[in-house]
Amino acid sequence: xxxxxxxxxxxxxxxxxxxxxxxxxxxxxxxxxxxxxxxxxxxxxxxxxxxxxxxxxxxxxxxxxxxxxxxxxxxxxxxxxxxxxxxxxxxxxxxxxxxxxxxxxxxxxxxxxxxxxxxxxxxxxxxxxxxxxxxxxxxxxxxxxxxxxxxxxxxxxxxxxxxxxxxxxxxxxxxxxxxxxxxxxxxxxxxxxxxxxxxxxxxxxxxxxxxxxxxxxxxxxxxxxxxxxxxxxxxxxxxxxxxxxxxxxxxx
Numbered sequence: 001x002x003x004x005x006x007x008x009x010x011x012x013x014x015x016x017x018x019x020x021x022x023x024x025x026x027x028x029x030x031x032x033x034x035x036x037x038x039x040x041x042x043x044x045x046x047x048x049x050x051x052x053x054x055x056x057x058x059x060x061x062x063x064x065x066x067x068x069x070x071x072x073x074x075x076x077x078x079x080x081x082x083x084x085x086x087x088x089x090x091x092x093x094x095x096x097x098x099x100x101x102x103x104x105x106x107x108x109x110x111x112x113x114x115x116x117x118x119x120x121x122x123x124x125x126x127x128x129x130x131x132x133x134x135x136x137x138x139x140x141x142x143x144x145x146x147x148x149x150x151x152x153x154x155x156x157x158x159x160x161x162x163x164x165x166x167x168x169x170x171x172x173x174x175x176x177x178x179x180x181x182x183x184x185x186x187x188x189x190x191x192x193x194x195x196x197x198x199x200x201x202x203x204x205x206x207x208x209x210x211x212x213x214x215x216x217x218x219x220x221x222x223x224x225x226x227x228x229x230x231x232x233x234x235x236x237x238x239x240x241x242x243x244x245x246x247x248x249x250x251x252x
Contacts, residue, residue: 011057012050012079016042020088024096030056030160036236060167067174073103091115105186114194120208121184133177140172155230187215194219195246199227
């Protein structure tokens with residue numbers, strides 16, 4: 001299925017029936033990364049997955065200004081509108097987790113709960129953002145120079161197919177790069193149930209996960225052994241069990 005925003009087509013899929021969950025993939029992955037979750041979660045929930053701009057089956061507009069945190073949050077809200085979902089559980093992995101927090105900042109009334117997988121809340125200080133943005137720029141240049149051959153071999157990326165290396169480069173500069181500390185500063189004010197989950201072997205996101213679990217009031221902290229960054233693919237049974245337990249604990 002597709003929605004169109006400002007001439008840009010955004011791909012999304014709906015699986016199962018029940019209370020809605022919106023899952024957002026990581027940078028340079030697609031909604032295909034959620035394959036092992038669709039049937040187990042879809043037994044009791046309406047699972048909505050989608051491809052961010054520049055990724056997968058969604059459009060990759062030429063204008064760099066078409067890629068932004070604000071635009072991504074707007075896409076998420078528009079998909080929920082198309083699904084007639086006033087409120088949903090909002091979750092994602094890596095960049096998708098960060099965008100889920102950004103969605104909550106903009107739309108707390110539409111966020112029933114948060115699920116944050118192998119992700120971080122951004123940086124409070126300029127130097128941290130500068131280092132992160134330098135990494136985003138390296139990704140962008142690699143896609144410009146090597147095309148889709150620049151895709152990494154990580155599990156969530158291997159499940160995904162893309163149409164535009166140019167779109168992935170623009171997404172790195174406009175969506176992966178960070179501009180301010182609004183998201184990290186929002187953590188103490190999160191008042192919805194929150195699951196913070198990561199793979200024990202995902203060394204880069206252990207500290208961010210611990211930080212979020214401490215800063216978000218009442219957050220549920222889960223660490224999955226034997227899993228790296230693509231925790232939902234590395235240990236799908238353990239991941240699904242933890243997610244279902246959290247979802248079933250939510251107030252009706």
